[in-house]
Each structure stands twice: as C-alpha cells, then as structure tokens.
Amino acid sequence: MSFGEPEGFGGRTRPRVGARTVAAAACLVLGLGLIGGAATGSWLTGDGAADSAGSAFGTARTLWHSVPVDELFPRTVQGTGAGPGGANRTWTRIAVARDSGCAHAFDPLLHKALAPAGCRRLLRATYTDATQTYVTTVGLLFTKADPAAMSALAARFRDEHLDSRADLMPRPYAAAGTAAAGFGDRQRASWTVSVLTDAPVVAYAVSGWADGRTVDTPQPAADAVRSGATTAPAQAGLGNEAQGLADRIERRLRKTVGTATEKPS
Numbered sequence: 001m002s003f004g005e006p007e008g009f010g011g012r013t014r015p016r017v018g019a020r021t022v023a024a025a026a027c028l029v030l031g032l033g034l035i036g037g038a039a040t041g042s043w044l045t046g047d048g049a050a051d052s053a054g055s056a057f058g059t060a061r062t063l064w065h066s067v068p069v070d071e072l073f074p075r076t077v078q079g080t081g082a083g084p085g086g087a088n089r090t091w092t093r094i095a096v097a098r099d100s101g102c103a104h105a106f107d108p109l110l111h112k113a114l115a116p117a118g119c120r121r122l123l124r125a126t127y128t129d130a131t132q133t134y135v136t137t138v139g140l141l142f143t144k145a146d147p148a149a150m151s152a153l154a155a156r157f158r159d160e161h162l163d164s165r166a167d168l169m170p171r172p173y174a175a176a177g178t179a180a181a182g183f184g185d186r187q188r189a190s191w192t193v194s195v196l197t198d199a200p201v202v203a204y205a206v207s208g209w210a211d212g213r214t215v216d217t218p219q220p221a222a223d224a225v226r227s228g229a230t231t232a233p234a235q236a237g238l239g240n241e242a243q244g245l246a247d248r249i250e251r252r253l254r255k256t257v258g259t260a261t262e263k264p265s
Helices: 019-045 049-061 108-117 147-159 232-236 238-261
Strands: 076-079 089-096 121-129 134-142 190-195 201-209
Touching: 049 238, 076 238, 089 238, 108 147, 134 238, 147 190, 190 238, 201 238, 232 238
Parallel strands: none
Antiparallel strands: 076 089, 089 121, 121 134, 134 201, 190 201
C-alpha cells in the first residue's frame, strides 16, 4: 500500500477524512513552513552566532604568521587615561623578539600551568614610556587549545588566582642596546596575565624600571592599580604600565581578528 492510498477496510473505497485529520495536516504544513522560513532567513542573513564565534576563533589561531608585527605590536601605543589618576601614557616599542616556541620563555611553574593549552607560537615585544623610566614586555601566546580548553584554563586561572601569584610571573624580553637591556627576572615589578576565551591566546605583560634596579616584592597589576596601594610598584605606576599596555594590545588583537573574520558584502 502506497502512502496516501485509501485503505480497503470494511469495503470502503474512499476514506472519511475527519476534522482531527484536517487539523493535524494543517499544523504539519504550518510547522514545515515556519522551519523552512527560519532556515531560509538564516541562510540569507548569515546570522549564526556559533558559526561566527567559531570562525573568529579559527582566524585568531593563524594571526601569528599572517599579520605584520606592526599590526599586533604597533611602534607607538597611546594609553589615554592609562596612567595613575587617569594620566595619559605613550609607549614606544624598542624591541621585538623573533617568534618562537615556549621553551625557556616562562618560569617553570607558569610553563606547567599553561601546558594544558599547548604552545603554537609565542610573540613578544618590549616597550618603554615617553620618559624611558619604565620598560614593559607584552606577549601573545598562541595556543593549540580549542574553545572548551581555553575556557577551562581561564576558569582555573580565575578560581585559583594563578594570575596573582609571584611564582607565576611572565618573563621579560630584554634586548641589548635598548632601555630594556637590564630588564631581567629580578627586575620584574608588576604583571598581568589574561587567558582569552574568544581566541586561543594568552595575553600578558610584565613591567619594571629601565635603570635595572631589582625588585624584592613585585605586585600583580590588578592590586597595584587599586586606590590606596602603597607598594613601590604601585606608587611608581608600574601596575598601570603593565595593565594599560596589555589591555591595548589585547584590544588590538580582537580588532584584528574581527577585521580578518569579516566577509566581503
């Protein structure tokens, strides 16, 4: 018996179609129409938040080799309101490290904490302020992780306060012949680490004095920028240097991802 043919039960040659059957058929047609219309609308507008987010995440993964260094780490970065008390800052790039892997790039404990995300490539640059009093290294670690793994790593850093532990400070990048020539591990004064969840990237910055003085008690930038903080890094504004520069490089990264993800109209 093919679908739609009358069933020869009780000698009937044609079925009697009741009100319930008609209503059910109408609902089926209406439902299919709504589903089809929604799908067509989605296809026409390209509206898919999940697809868009996935595309942006994938695009971000390749930026380390497809975007010029000046786009990720500009020669000059303006920090409007980034200094203590809302003062403006201007940072000038004085050194760029060659892109590399992560071997020896982090202290052992930070290396271990970041290991679950993997290391695809590490980009670093060092900046100084307008007076060349401070130096700050900013880094972008491009990981091998998927969105779920990045979210898990971000949750761990947040819940265990890993971004505020002095034994998990990022290492600076010092370059001979620059204001950062003496910027080593013992000169680290303030730092910030940000695990992104919308891109496979860990962004960080670490700051210190350009004269090479050592720091006995470094302070995370989040604490150093708080009103009333009295430590040497806080009073000098080194927390602002690390936080302000990291924020702007991170914003620039997101802007670059957005531009690269846009589809031509």
